[in-house]
Structures are given as C-alpha cells and as structure tokens.
Amino acid sequence: MSLFDFVDPARWRIIDRDLDLFASKLGNFVPTDAFDAHAHWYDIRHLVDTGERGKSEDFEPEVGHSAMFQSMLRWMGDRATTEGLYFGYPTRAVDREAENRFVADQVNAHAGCRGLMLIAPQDNPAVVERVLDDDGFSGFKVYHVFAEREDTFKAEQHEFLPEWAWELAQQRGLWITMHMVLPRALSDSRNLEYIQTQCRRYPDANLVLAHAARGFNAGHTVEAIDGLRGIDNVYFDTSAICEPAALEAIIRATGTTHLMYGSDFPISELRGKALSAGDGFLWLYENSFDWDSWPHAQAELVGIESLLALQQACRTMCLNDDDVERIFSTNARSLLGIESTSTSVDPQEQYRRAKAVIPGGTQLLSKRPEMFAPNHWPAYYHSAIGCEVVDTSGKRYIDMSSNGILACILGFADPDVNEAVIRRVHLGSMATQQTFDEVRLAELLLEIHPWAEMARFTRSGGESMAVAVRIARSATGREKVAICGYHGWHDWYLAANLGDAGAEGLDGHLLPGLQPSGVPKSLRGTTLPFAYNRLDQLDTIIAQNRNDLAAIVMEPTRYTDPEPGFLEGVRERADRIGARLIFDEISIGWRLCLGGAHLKLGVTPDIAVFAKSISNGFAMAAVIGNDETMSAAQKSFISSAYWTEGIGPAAAVAAVSKMKRLEAVAKHQPLGAGRGLSSSRLGKTGTPATHLIDSTISEPFLDVPSHLRKIGTLFQEGWAKLGERHGVLVTVGGRPESVLIGFNYPDGNALMTLYTRRMLDYGFLAAGSFNPTMGHKPSHVEACLSAADEVFPELAETIDRGDVQTRIDGLEKHIMFSRLT
Known part of the structure; x- marks a missing residue:
C-alpha cells in the first residue's frame, strides 16, 4: 500500500455494510458527544510529492474538519465526532511547519477542537514556544520517524521526544501524545523506565501513550501496565487497537479516568485489523489477504474494529454508561480544560x-x-x-x-488481590458449601503465628471482637472484661459507658459523649476500661473483679510504644487470674510487622484478632488463638451464613500470601537489588511486580x-x-x-x-x-x-x-x- 492509500479520501471505500454493522453493533455504544483524542488532519502536499496525483481534477489535498466529518459520517451516522484533538500526519518527509499551520487554522476555526504540534528533536525550542503562543496548541505530537537514525522502529523514546519538550510541557501543563516503538513496546524495560522516570520528573506534563501504549500486541501492554500504576500523569488512547485485552488491562490498572477514545483518523477509514501474533503483531489490510476466498468474514473498517474492541473491553470490565461516557468524552475534555457536555454531579x-x-x-x-x-x-x-x-x-x-x-x-484495588476476588466472583461467591480458601487462610495465619492453633472467621472487625470476647467468656465461665483501646460498637464494648459517671467509662478513655443508648442496662459493670501503660489501673480492676474477669482486651500498641514491662505485665496478670489475653490487631494490624505488632513486641496473647490488615479492603476478619481457648467456641453458638461466602477468604489468602512473598524478597535480595526486579509479575513467578517496584530507583526493595x-x-x-x-x-x-x-x-x-x-x-x-x-x-x-x-x-x-x-x-x-x- 502506498501513502496515498492511507491519506487520500478518494481511495477509501465505504459501503452500506459498514453503516449497517455500526448501527447494529455500535450505535447504542458510542455517545453522541464523543470527543476524538487521537486523529490526524493534514494537507497531502505537506506529506509527499503529489506528482501526477496532484494534477488530477478530483484531487483534494486538504483533509481537515470537513473531510474527516464527511468521511466518518458515512459509516457512523449521527455518532460521527465533530470535536477532538487533532495533529498532522507524521511522515519522514513531512513539512512540519506547514502541517502545524494547517492544523492550527483548522482547529481555530472550530470551537471545541484542540490541536497538537508536530515536533522533532532538531526543532528550535524558542521557535516552538513562540508557535505555542501564537497558534494555541495544547501540546505536542512526537513520532519515531523524526528520530535521527535509519531504522526508526528501533528508536528509544528520548531519540524523538526531546528534553526541552518535557520542560515546556512541565511549565505549561501540556499534553504529549507519544507513539512508542521498540519491538516489545511497553514491555521493553527501556520504554517502561523512560516513562516512569520522565513522568515523575515532570509531574505537570501529561503523557498520553497512543494506541493503548502501542498495544498492537495486546500482551505487551498487559504484561507491563502495572509498572505505570500510581503515576498520575500517564494516560492512554484507544486509537487503532483492534483487540480488547490491552484496553482491559489499562482499565484494570488505572480505572476509567486515564483512557480516552481515539479514532486514529484516517487509519479508521481503512479496511483491516491489527492482530497480536506471537510476541509481535501484524496489520492485516484489505489487500494483504484474499478475503474472497474466505466465506466467514470480510475486511471491515479499522474504525469499526477498534470500537468493537473497546466495546468488548467495557463489557468484560463490567463498565456502566457513566464509565463509557468518561472514556469517550469526559476524560479528554477534562484534561484539556474543556467544559464537559455530560451532566455534572454535585x-x-x-x-x-x-x-x-x-x-x-x-x-x-x-x-x-x-x-x-x-x-x-x-x-x-x-x-x-x-x-x-x-x-x-x-x-x-x-x-x-x-x-x-x-x-x-x-x-486501593491491588491487582493481585483483585485478581483472586474476580476469579471467585466468576466461579461463584456463595454456595451450599464453603470454599477451601478458608482452610488455606487458616493454615497461612497459623504458619505465621506458631503460638496459635485454631482460627475462626467473620467479615468485620467489630463482630470479630464480639466473637473473641464470647470465646473468652465461654472458656472461663466468667463475664467481665477489662479493655484498653477502641474495640467496636457492639453491646459488650459500649457497656463501659453504662456507669453512673460517664468519666468512669469511655468518656475519658476514647470519645466524649459516646452514648450507649440501646445497650441493655443489665450489662453495667461488665466492661472496665484502663489506660495504656497504666498497670496500676489494671491492678485496681483485678483487685475488685479478680474472679470475674474473663478477658483483658487491648491493642498491643497503636500510636504509643509500650513502656518496658507493660505488655509482659499484662500477660503475667492474665495468667495469674486465669483470664484470657486478647490482642486487637484490627487497625495497627500488620503495619509494624508481618503478622501483627505483637510478634514484633514479643508478647503472645491467647487470642489475636485481625480484619482490615489481612484482605486489602474486602470484608474479612480472623480470630486466631491457642487450642485451649479456641476450642471453647464449640461450647457456644457462633455462626453466620455470610461468614461462609467466598470473596473474603479469596482476598485474604491473596493479600497475606503477597505480603509474605514481599517479605521473602526483601530479606533475601542482595543490597541494592531494587533495579531489575520489575520485569515479572508477582504471584506467577515469585518475583516482585512492576507496580510494586519502581525500576528507576536502585534502592533495595522494601517489604x-x-x-x-x-x-x-x-x-x-x-x-x-x-x-x-x-x-x-x-x-x-x-x-x-x-x-x-x-x-x-x-x-x-x-x-x-x-x-x-x-x-x-x-x-x-x-x-x-x-x-x-x-x-x-x-x-x-x-x-x-x-x-x-x-x-x-x-x-x-x-x-x-x-x-x-x-x-x-x-x-x-x-x-x-x-x-x-
């Protein structure tokens, strides 16, 4: 195919089948106010010597707003875009100055449209800055063909995206659309590291990775996309991507606010499709295959193939209409400072x-x-x-x-935990039986806590504390509980505020004015608070309630370290009076140490309770303890249907396993081994994933x-x-x-x-x-x-x-x- 086949509207063949296919498959998917974040306007005379073609009477060299709209109208009908972000068509021989002038004139003549300036490393930054001021460009379009090497497909990004462009983008908050190359695209560490480094160095510049980070081989984007998690100024467009997997990976890793629809006009008007092939890709154009010999399909428009891929990605990711509107319209307009046409939310x-x-x-x-x-x-x-x-x-x-x-x-939304949860959702999250994940989770927790021998599970911290106290009462045959800290909203805990003088309860201990309305008054005197690091207060409680105390319930630490001997003293007193020691690790959890603060502090409870720290945002909680104490759960009725659903255990197994692996990597890596660990995905190979390792930093990896x-x-x-x-x-x-x-x-x-x-x-x-x-x-x-x-x-x-x-x-x-x- 010649360049004219790509850029000359007279050579594009639009047929009735195109409009029918769009109407039946995509008419209800594409919003009427779509904004095209990647499309080319050009004058063919700026791209190549038009020769005899330029002398033809039917030759119209200017392909701008009108030509684009008329062409896309033929197959998109009333969904054809009229607003978008446009830039010249990059060829090796393009007259960039003339192309930029053409695009600027077109953009400035159409409200709601914006333009990007074609630039090359050899351009004069001062001239570029002046053009930005004069023509109102919103940023730059860079392309490998402007790299100063023979085989530009092997160019690294810095060869065609100059540092001065980053500096201008940082100063002005500009948009940069970049089509990376190198054979494996984003999965090439040179590309990934460059993006990580530059986007963190220039946080006010907005980098848009064209073609779903050049995901023509979907696996290249899928494999490396997590390396860009947490880099807030990286975005993606959908242009010319004909398979959904790369788009799904982007949504999975960054949500719906970093992906933008792009038609890649005029490529959208060609017939064919980009396909993954092994570790590479190929473009299957209309003339590269004998379609007439194949009865099951015909070459369709790239624009339709790309929209079908986006539609499938949205379906797979279970997006709703608002999400789709963000991808087609809101994201790009917001990034460009254009007021959105969608209904605003207050x-x-x-x-x-x-x-x-x-x-x-x-x-x-x-x-x-x-x-x-x-x-x-x-x-x-x-x-x-x-x-x-x-x-x-x-x-x-x-x-x-x-x-x-x-x-x-x-x-939020850790990919490995989400992966486990989504698998469980697809396979069923509730059934007549349990999932074996709860056994796996119990074994994991007991492996980390050798002092514990049994585990019970709930789905929230507050109810787990209620279960722990119930077990302690069952094990001891006693009713009263000494507390130190915040342990939830249940009756057993708020009973501390049933005393005649509020200051004797939680008023001076936690939250003044916490009313126990609705808590049975018969529980008065069953929950007795003492302050952290105050063994004397605990001793007073013991002196007055020695034979009635079922448990001492406390956070082993929170914001304050225990004074020497404090936790040991609590442990000794619990043993002496036959009470159970319950450590509430719901909040401080595993922030100080894998498995909880008590392991770091060296004091073993009879029961430890976990919730927030073990399942990364999914409802799950655990009560673990020694056999003598936990076996008492069998003497009491502790049961709930939703404690047997499968999502919580799946999330907790994934989260705990991941934290264990991260600790193992941190302990066994050689000093300074942070670099080079970013190429594999955690959980599949046992090495850290790119979303946890910043490959641009050579510091040791941290647990x-x-x-x-x-x-x-x-x-x-x-x-x-x-x-x-x-x-x-x-x-x-x-x-x-x-x-x-x-x-x-x-x-x-x-x-x-x-x-x-x-x-x-x-x-x-x-x-x-x-x-x-x-x-x-x-x-x-x-x-x-x-x-x-x-x-x-x-x-x-x-x-x-x-x-x-x-x-x-x-x-x-x-x-x-x-x-x-």
Whole structure:
C-alpha cells in the first residue's frame, strides 16, 4: 500500500455494510458527544510529492474538519465526532511547519477542537514556544520517524521526544501524545523506565501513550501496565487497537479516568485489523489477504474494529454508561480544560440526599464528611486505585489521609488481590458449601503465628471482637472484661459507658459523649476500661473483679510504644487470674510487622484478632488463638451464613500470601537489588511486580512494613519542616506507619479544617492522619508537601489575624476518636 492509500479520501471505500454493522453493533455504544483524542488532519502536499496525483481534477489535498466529518459520517451516522484533538500526519518527509499551520487554522476555526504540534528533536525550542503562543496548541505530537537514525522502529523514546519538550510541557501543563516503538513496546524495560522516570520528573506534563501504549500486541501492554500504576500523569488512547485485552488491562490498572477514545483518523477509514501474533503483531489490510476466498468474514473498517474492541473491553470490565461516557468524552475534555457536555454531579448534594435516608449519612462514623471538612469533603468515590481516588464528579485526588480507614495496606484495588476476588466472583461467591480458601487462610495465619492453633472467621472487625470476647467468656465461665483501646460498637464494648459517671467509662478513655443508648442496662459493670501503660489501673480492676474477669482486651500498641514491662505485665496478670489475653490487631494490624505488632513486641496473647490488615479492603476478619481457648467456641453458638461466602477468604489468602512473598524478597535480595526486579509479575513467578517496584530507583526493595515506614517518615519530616519554614506550630505524632499531624493552637481543629479544604483545591485528600500504603511513592509525598507549602502562608496569616472561623464559615470539622494507645 502506498501513502496515498492511507491519506487520500478518494481511495477509501465505504459501503452500506459498514453503516449497517455500526448501527447494529455500535450505535447504542458510542455517545453522541464523543470527543476524538487521537486523529490526524493534514494537507497531502505537506506529506509527499503529489506528482501526477496532484494534477488530477478530483484531487483534494486538504483533509481537515470537513473531510474527516464527511468521511466518518458515512459509516457512523449521527455518532460521527465533530470535536477532538487533532495533529498532522507524521511522515519522514513531512513539512512540519506547514502541517502545524494547517492544523492550527483548522482547529481555530472550530470551537471545541484542540490541536497538537508536530515536533522533532532538531526543532528550535524558542521557535516552538513562540508557535505555542501564537497558534494555541495544547501540546505536542512526537513520532519515531523524526528520530535521527535509519531504522526508526528501533528508536528509544528520548531519540524523538526531546528534553526541552518535557520542560515546556512541565511549565505549561501540556499534553504529549507519544507513539512508542521498540519491538516489545511497553514491555521493553527501556520504554517502561523512560516513562516512569520522565513522568515523575515532570509531574505537570501529561503523557498520553497512543494506541493503548502501542498495544498492537495486546500482551505487551498487559504484561507491563502495572509498572505505570500510581503515576498520575500517564494516560492512554484507544486509537487503532483492534483487540480488547490491552484496553482491559489499562482499565484494570488505572480505572476509567486515564483512557480516552481515539479514532486514529484516517487509519479508521481503512479496511483491516491489527492482530497480536506471537510476541509481535501484524496489520492485516484489505489487500494483504484474499478475503474472497474466505466465506466467514470480510475486511471491515479499522474504525469499526477498534470500537468493537473497546466495546468488548467495557463489557468484560463490567463498565456502566457513566464509565463509557468518561472514556469517550469526559476524560479528554477534562484534561484539556474543556467544559464537559455530560451532566455534572454535585457530591455535596449527593450527601444531603444520603442524610435524608440514612441515619448519620454514612455507615461508618470515621467516613462522615463532617469529620474532615463539612460541606466540602467529597463523600463518595467513583474509583480508587493505588492512592488515587476519583470522586463522583470526576475530580481526582491523591489520598494522603486515612486510605480506607487503614483497610488497604497494599493500596486501593491491588491487582493481585483483585485478581483472586474476580476469579471467585466468576466461579461463584456463595454456595451450599464453603470454599477451601478458608482452610488455606487458616493454615497461612497459623504458619505465621506458631503460638496459635485454631482460627475462626467473620467479615468485620467489630463482630470479630464480639466473637473473641464470647470465646473468652465461654472458656472461663466468667463475664467481665477489662479493655484498653477502641474495640467496636457492639453491646459488650459500649457497656463501659453504662456507669453512673460517664468519666468512669469511655468518656475519658476514647470519645466524649459516646452514648450507649440501646445497650441493655443489665450489662453495667461488665466492661472496665484502663489506660495504656497504666498497670496500676489494671491492678485496681483485678483487685475488685479478680474472679470475674474473663478477658483483658487491648491493642498491643497503636500510636504509643509500650513502656518496658507493660505488655509482659499484662500477660503475667492474665495468667495469674486465669483470664484470657486478647490482642486487637484490627487497625495497627500488620503495619509494624508481618503478622501483627505483637510478634514484633514479643508478647503472645491467647487470642489475636485481625480484619482490615489481612484482605486489602474486602470484608474479612480472623480470630486466631491457642487450642485451649479456641476450642471453647464449640461450647457456644457462633455462626453466620455470610461468614461462609467466598470473596473474603479469596482476598485474604491473596493479600497475606503477597505480603509474605514481599517479605521473602526483601530479606533475601542482595543490597541494592531494587533495579531489575520489575520485569515479572508477582504471584506467577515469585518475583516482585512492576507496580510494586519502581525500576528507576536502585534502592533495595522494601517489604510492606519497611515501605510504610519509609513513606511515613518522609511525610513526618516534611510536615515538621513546613512548620519551621512558615513559622507555624505543627504537631507530629503517631508513628511513621500511621501518622498523626496537627496544629499546636487552641483552635487547631479549625486550622486543620481550613488546611483540609485548601488541600482539596490542590487535589489531595489531606487530614489529621495519614496512613501510608504500598500504593504511595515518595513522589506522592513530595507533591503533597509541595501543595501544602502553598497553603501554609494562609495558615500563618489566619493564625496571626485570628480569623480562622471566618475562613471556614464557622463549619469546623467534628472531633475524631481520641485514642490513648
């Protein structure tokens, strides 16, 4: 095929079958307001010597908005796009200056359209910058044909995407569409490492990887896409991709906010299809196969084949209409600063609707928007992947707050955990029997905890604590419980607030005003609180209730380390009086140590309870203990149908197994072995996956607790420096794995409210706590602190003026739990 076959509209053959196929298969799929994020406009005379063809009377060299629309109208009907992002057709001999001028004239004549400038490394940056100003281009289109080598398909990205282009994109927030090459595309480590490095170096530049990261061989994108998780300024277009797997992988790894529809006009008007073939790909064009000899198919338009692949990917990923609208329209328009044509969503109005039908507005006190920034905090999320959250209005945030209330230690939507869960969903999540995963999970937990011999499972932390207390009462024949910490909402726990004087219960221990309304008064005196590191208070409880104590229930640690001998003293007292020692590891969980803080602290309980830390956001909880204690569960009725569903165990087996493997890799790698571990997928080969290893960093690979400690320490140190730089008295508390921050002023709570509101404007969910995850990278901490650096001058000013209540409209955030551990 000659270049004219690709670019000359007179040579494109559109037939009735095309319109029929589009109408029957795709008419209800493509929105009427689609925005084309990858299409070419060109003047053929700028691409090649037109010779005799240019002398023909029917030859129309200019292929811009009108020619494109008329051509696509013939097969798309009323779904033909009229708005999009356009750029010249890149050939080795193209007159880039003339092509750019043509595109700019076309774009500026059509509202709702934007253009990219064709650039090459040899261009003068000053001239390029002037053209950006004069013609209003939104960014650059780079292509391998502009690399200064003979075989440009072997060009690395830096050979055709110059550093000065990155610098301009960073300064101006520009869009760069890049068609990478090299035989294995994204799976070539040179490509992957370049993207990781450059996108982190230039976070305000937006890199769009054309053709689903050149996923013409779908496996190349599938294999490496997790290496781009957590890099927020990488996007993808769908142009000319004719198989769904690469698109599915992108949605799986990045959600629906980083993928954009592109037609790749004029390639869309050709007949054929790009196909994976072994470890490469081929283009099967109309003239490359004897279609007449094959009775079962005909060569279809590339545009239709590509849309069918996108449609199948959306089906496989179970997307809804709103998701499809994002891919076809909202994402690209948002990235270009164009007002979306879709109906806008007001998250605050959604929450007002919630409070009208849901008591308290949410199911969890700690997730109420009033706990962060009343009337401003987004209550609902559309997607959450890594540490990026997209709210229901489409706004993206980096979560530098609770991260799922400590429930997603591996980061949101961890691919390995999700893979296990999706497998279980497809195969059935509930049946008359159990899944064997619960046995696997029990064996895994007991292997990690040699002191334990049996396990029971529930689906939430609160009910697991109720089960643990029930087992302890069954084992001892006693009723009273001494507590130290927060252990849920159930009657056995809130009974601590049934005393005549509230301060004797949880008021001075946890959350002032926590009302035990609805808790039977007959439970008064059965739950007795003592403070952390206060053996004297526990001794008082024991002196008064020695023969009635079934259990001592506590978090082994939370934000405070135990004083020497404290936990050992609790253990000794439990043994002495015949009570069971129950460690609540639901929140601190495995942040300090694989298996829980008690293993690190060297004190063994009779029962340990896990929930949030073991299943990465899926409902699952475990109660493990020694045989003498756990066997008492058989003497009591402890049973629930939904404790036998299959999703929770599948998630927990995957999450715990992954944390074990990460620890094994961290322990056995040689110092400095971080580089080079990014080419294989965790769980299939036993080596770390690209989404957990930044292949651009040569530091040693860290296990989960070490990674959390590193990220948390960076944040704590940065927060303290912000206070010093701006003269603001800040507080830094907790521990790196679970950070607490604040302002050391009488109106510190109001100041935190103002800080949270302003950080929302910068795209961060920021609050008085930060729980790092494996989804956080140092670049996220750096970006958050950089945004905070912009906010702190206002904080200093409002402290000086004393007008913080005015700035927050008197809407101060509510008080969270006040923990003593």
